[in-house]
Amino acid sequence: xxxxxxxxxxxxxxxxxxxxxxxxxxxxxxxxxxxxxxxxxxxxxxxxxxxxxxxxxxxxxxxxxxxxxxxxxxxxxxxxxxxxxxxxxxxxxxxxxxxxxxxxxxxxxxxxxxxxxxxxxxxxxxxxxxxxxxxxxxxxxxxxxxxxxxxxxxxxxxxxxxxxxxxxxxxxxxxxxxxxxxxxxxxxxxxxxxxxxxxxxxxxxxxxxxxxxxxxxxxxxxxxxxxxxxxxxxxxxxxxxxxxxxxxxxxxxxxxx
Amino acid sequence: xxxxxxxxxxxxxxxxxxxxxxxxxxxxxxxxxxxxxxxxxxxxxxxxxxxxxxxxxxxxxxxxxxxxxxxxxxxxxxxxxxxxxxxxxxxxxxxxxxxxxxxxxxxxxxxxxxxxxxxxxxxxxxxxxxxxxxxxxxxxxxxxxxxxxxxxxxxxxxxxxxxxxxxxxxxxxxxxxxxxxxxxxxxxxxxxxxxxxxxxxxxxxxxxxxxxxxxxxxxxxxxxxxxxxxxxxxxxxxxxxxxxxxxxxxxxxxxxxxxxxxxxxxxxxxxxxxxxxxxxxxxxxxxxxxxxxxxxxxxxxxxxxxxxxxxxxxxxxxxxxxxxxxxxxxxxxxxxxxxxxxxxxxxxxxxxxxxxxxxxxxxxxxxxxxxxxxxxxxxxxxxxxxxxxxxxxxxxxxxxxxxxxxxxxxxxxxxxxxxxxxxxxxxxxxxxxxxxxxxxxxxxxxxxxxxxxxxxxxxxxxxxxxxxxxxxxxxxxxxxxxxxxxxxxxxxxxxxxxxxxxxxxxxxxxxxxxxxxxxxxxxxxxxxxxxxxxxxxxxxxxxxxxxxxxxxxxxxxxxxxxxxxxxxxxxxxxxxxxxxxxxxxxxxxxxxxxxxxxxxxxxxxxxxxxxxxxxxxxxxxxxxxxxxxxxxxxxxxxxxxxxxxxxxxxxxxxxxxxxxxxxxxxxxxxxxxxxxxxxxxxxxxxxxxxxxxxxxxxxxxxxxxxxxxxxxxxxxxxxxxxxxxxxxxxx
Numbered sequence: 001x002x003x004x005x006x007x008x009x010x011x012x013x014x015x016x017x018x019x020x021x022x023x024x025x026x027x028x029x030x031x032x033x034x035x036x037x038x039x040x041x042x043x044x045x046x047x048x049x050x051x052x053x054x055x056x057x058x059x060x061x062x063x064x065x066x067x068x069x070x071x072x073x074x075x076x077x078x079x080x081x082x083x084x085x086x087x088x089x090x091x092x093x094x095x096x097x098x099x100x101x102x103x104x105x106x107x108x109x110x111x112x113x114x115x116x117x118x119x120x121x122x123x124x125x126x127x128x129x130x131x132x133x134x135x136x137x138x139x140x141x142x143x144x145x146x147x148x149x150x151x152x153x154x155x156x157x158x159x160x161x162x163x164x165x166x167x168x169x170x171x172x173x174x175x176x177x178x179x180x181x182x183x184x185x186x187x188x189x190x191x192x193x194x195x196x197x198x199x200x201x202x203x204x205x206x207x208x209x210x211x212x213x214x215x216x217x218x219x220x221x222x223x224x225x226x227x228x229x230x231x232x233x234x235x236x237x238x239x240x241x242x243x244x245x246x247x248x249x250x251x252x253x254x255x256x257x
Numbered sequence: 258x259x260x261x262x263x264x265x266x267x268x269x270x271x272x273x274x275x276x277x278x279x280x281x282x283x284x285x286x287x288x289x290x291x292x293x294x295x296x297x298x299x300x301x302x303x304x305x306x307x308x309x310x311x312x313x314x315x316x317x318x319x320x321x322x323x324x325x326x327x328x329x330x331x332x333x334x335x336x337x338x339x340x341x342x343x344x345x346x347x348x349x350x351x352x353x354x355x356x357x358x359x360x361x362x363x364x365x366x367x368x369x370x371x372x373x374x375x376x377x378x379x380x381x382x383x384x385x386x387x388x389x390x391x392x393x394x395x396x397x398x399x400x401x402x403x404x405x406x407x408x409x410x411x412x413x414x415x416x417x418x419x420x421x422x423x424x425x426x427x428x429x430x431x432x433x434x435x436x437x438x439x440x441x442x443x444x445x446x447x448x449x450x451x452x453x454x455x456x457x458x459x460x461x462x463x464x465x466x467x468x469x470x471x472x473x474x475x476x477x478x479x480x481x482x483x484x485x486x487x488x489x490x491x492x493x494x495x496x497x498x499x500x501x502x503x504x505x506x507x508x509x510x511x512x513x514x515x516x517x518x519x520x521x522x523x524x525x526x527x528x529x530x531x532x533x534x535x536x537x538x539x540x541x542x543x544x545x546x547x548x549x550x551x552x553x554x555x556x557x558x559x560x561x562x563x564x565x566x567x568x569x570x571x572x573x574x575x576x577x578x579x580x581x582x583x584x585x586x587x588x589x590x591x592x593x594x595x596x597x598x599x600x601x602x603x604x605x606x607x608x609x610x611x612x613x614x615x616x617x618x619x620x621x622x623x624x625x626x627x628x629x630x631x632x633x634x635x636x637x638x639x640x641x642x643x644x645x646x647x648x649x650x651x652x653x654x655x656x657x658x659x660x661x662x663x664x665x666x667x668x669x670x671x672x673x674x675x676x677x678x679x680x681x682x683x684x685x686x687x688x689x690x691x692x693x694x695x696x697x698x699x700x701x702x703x704x705x706x707x708x709x710x711x712x713x714x715x716x717x718x719x720x721x722x723x724x725x726x727x728x729x730x731x732x733x734x735x736x737x738x739x740x741x742x743x744x745x746x747x748x749x750x751x752x753x754x755x756x757x758x759x760x761x762x763x764x765x766x767x768x769x770x771x772x773x774x775x776x777x778x779x780x781x782x783x784x785x786x787x788x789x790x791x792x793x794x795x796x797x798x799x800x801x802x803x804x805x806x807x808x809x810x811x812x813x814x815x816x817x818x819x820x821x822x823x824x825x826x827x828x829x830x831x832x833x834x835x836x837x838x839x840x841x842x843x844x845x846x847x848x849x850x851x852x853x854x855x856x857x858x859x860x861x862x863x864x865x866x867x868x869x870x871x872x873x874x875x876x877x878x879x880x881x882x883x884x885x886x887x888x889x890x891x892x893x894x895x896x897x898x899x900x901x902x903x904x905x906x907x908x909x910x911x912x913x914x915x916x917x918x919x920x921x922x923x924x925x926x927x928x929x930x931x932x933x934x935x936x937x938x939x940x941x942x943x944x945x946x947x948x949x950x951x952x953x954x955x956x957x958x959x960x961x962x963x964x965x966x967x968x969x970x971x972x973x974x975x976x977x978x979x980x981x982x983x984x985x986x987x988x
Contacts, residue, residue, distance in 0.1 A: 093333055097333075
């Protein structure tokens with residue numbers, strides 16, 4: 001009997017260690033954590049390193065639509081860096097790559113709302129280098145928005161991206177801060193209750209949502225309110241690169257302390 | 258318990274010894290052996306791997322052993338696989354050099370004399386640019402005339418290339434030939450417009466010479482248009498303009514397997530004429546054109562698409578014209594139907610087939626003085642094209658087509674071409690002819706070594722009416738000798754069978770196919786994918802067997818010949834996203850003996866110098882302004898030097914000077930436009946305000962004379978300064 005227990009135990013341990021070494025969920029969760037760190041640090045090398053980690057998860061041939069989604073998120077972050085660096089070649093390179101990955105994701109799983117939400121964000125980049133294809137961009141944005149809204153109407157990231165896009169759209173195009181604010185507020189509210197399906201699902205954006213609200217108040221010259229939202233964001237994510245590297249700077253430029 | 262523990266420890270030790278880690282490292286490089294930062298390496302089937310650092314180095318450890326494959330990947334590069342045998346504890350060094358994936362640009366690099374638009378990374382013009390070119394009135398053909406090699410005639414949409422007639426330019430839409438994609442075509446002093454909607458096109462390729470063996474029965478140029486297989490989404494567009502209204506819609510089913518589009522439009526010219534001071538009583542009836550069209554697409558299986566297109570348009574117009582023998586309205590009407598059914602599918606992973614069946618019917622009626630004619634042209638065509646990838650370096654294209662053409666011409670024509678008075682002598686014509694043409698081609702597209710391209714093709718056509726066969730070898734080369742620079746050349750034989758109206762005026766249909774030999778050499782500099790583009794191209798064309806009227810028998814022969822030579826220069830630059838501009842200049846020297854011109858004289862559309870400047874500037878994110886300026890040498894014409902009185906018919910007979918020995922004054926025109934993008938009821942909307950011919954330049958359409966030809970009068974084109982307003986809403 002004793003011997004049998006040992007054999008079973010050993011067998012279980014071996015099986016367990018195998019699972020630990022190669023498990024998809026574990027790999028995704030680890031990558032998500034590293035991605036968060038890298039984006040906070042705004043460190044290109046670290047981002048590229050995580051990108052590699054995520055790309056290798058594709059080899060497990062499991063939920064490739066989810067893996068491609070995270071790769072697209074990294075490429076979108078890279079494109080964002082490129083925008084700040086005014087590096088047009090890289091803006092295009094990473095935007096196109098991100099879009100191709102998101103297409104792969106939605107082709108494999110049409111029901112994954114998060115990928116459509118990302119498409120809303122990434123397609124907006126194309127205004128910078130692909131303005132001539134205006135009709136196509138509008139078409140893609142509208143498609144992504146309709147799909148996302150239909151699949152997951154409670155998703156806070158949907159409102160976050162919709163609000164952010166509106167914020168950067170000129171008023172006479174149907175955008176502006178007044179359109180953006182209710183959307184961002186809705187996003188913030190949804191974040192309080194929204195639960196991802198499991199820990200492999202995306203959960204980013206809470207600090208961005210507070211940060212964007214702060215930015216709206218900066219624009220409205222209500223610096224005290226802006227400060228409140230900055231604090232809320234930092235409470236959530238004390239190292240947030242988005243808040244420290246961008247929102248706080250805008251806040252200080254407007255005279256905030 | 259003790260045993261359990263010891264076994265536990267043992268098992269751990271065992272696992273350590275058996276799975277001793279192996280270090281794998283190396284360097285990943287890209288073009289010119291430069292290190293690649295952020296490239297990925299992985300042992301296929303595992304998640305063991307690493308990302309390369311700034312110097313391209315990577316290293317990682319793995320517990321795997323045995324035969325494995327290392328997979329290297331990087332954005333914009335082709336993946337690479339390296340097989341390795343991993344032995345525990347024995348480090349492996351694996352270096353990889355990745356190649357940039359350049360396949361997107363190959364297609365364009367080779368073709369000489371061509372201007373393209375589409376989804377490729379290198380395009381010369383986009384649909385939005387077409388719509389935005391001031392003075393082009395959102396007309397695809399007019400937009401193309403801002404490129405060198407193509408000239409606009411009579412300010413309409415017909416394109417002439419390097420001195421030749423407009424009918425030497427073949428327009429192809431998804432394999433079907435479009436013979437009459439115009440409204441107000443061939444009408445007196447009226448601008449024609451094309452009926453092709455630029456938004457429905459995914460690819461536009463205009464080649465003014467040296468084009469592929471795919472295209473037969475075209476002497477000078479090819480405009481190859483490809484429409485989207487499937488609509489891009491669901492929505493609609495409403496256009497309200499001062500001169501025209503239109504509505505279009507697209508639908509794409511949820512499973513993306515079915516798509517449909519439609520558009521309908523009509524001109525309403527009265528308010529436009531009133532605003533711009535046209536004399537309404539010089540028109541009867543006021544010009545009116547309307548049209549409707551649509552497409553249906555259906556996805557068949559994994560890679561197949563079935564697509565049907567149809568288009569119908571009609572127009573009517575009457576323009577007052579005073580000629581030496583008759584004063585009255587030049588009335589014309591036309592009706593055009595076009596339909597095409599296309600099926601395309603992948604055959605395995607290496608070949609692609611598309612087959613199309615098209616039909617077009619065009620009816621044209623003209624009444625002026627005693628002239629009263631009706632002509633009907635019918636075409637039907639069956640075409641199949643196959644592309645087969647023979648190896649990674651060689652693509653084969655081959656295919657065949659059969660085209661049936663029937664023309665009929667009925668009516669009353671003057672006996673003396675210059676006497677159109679109602680009671681002048683005339684005769685009736687009632688003729689009907691038909692012919693078939695069967696053609697085939699084979700073309701190999703090869704890349705023998707990096708940055709060098711060769712396209713060698715051969716095509717043959719047989720014309721059933723004249724029982725003549727042609728054989729056309731064609732060769733096109735491209736050499737990308739530096740990062741941004743391409744040298745291109747093309748040489749080939751081109752044939753076109755004359756239209757049935759010429760065969761009708763021969764004995765025994767004995768016309769030879771018209772022949773041209775093209776020699777082209779060009780250089781292109783393209784910095785940063787079109788941010789700065791410069792092209793220069795020289796060409797020489799040798800023509801033979803052109804249609805020529807025998808002055809004694811008045812029948813047509815194939816004795817005409819000629820040459821065309823010239824230089825095209827094109828410069829395009831996009832400075833930031835705010836400002837873009839292009840300049841084209843073309844020098845042409847084209848001499849032909851053709852039609853009525855017995856000696857080799859300047860061809861009818863020989864425009865010696867032609868310069869076009871186009872610029873657009875985004876004032877703000879939603880206001881754009883643009884300017885087009887064209888200046889070109891006047892068109893040649895044959896002067897009338899005097900007349901003799903013909904007492905038999907009681908009419909003056911003109912005496913002609915040397916053929917095409919004089920030219921119209923220099924042609925000059927500047928157009929500007931403003932576009933404002935805004936939101937209307939939450940929808941994207943665009944408002945357009947344009948002024949054509951801002952400086953109100955007087956350009957000549959033709960000369961006319963008084964009854965005895967002693968006084969020459971100018972006929973000025975109807976394009977004086979014009980204001981236009983339009984509003985479009987996308988929904």
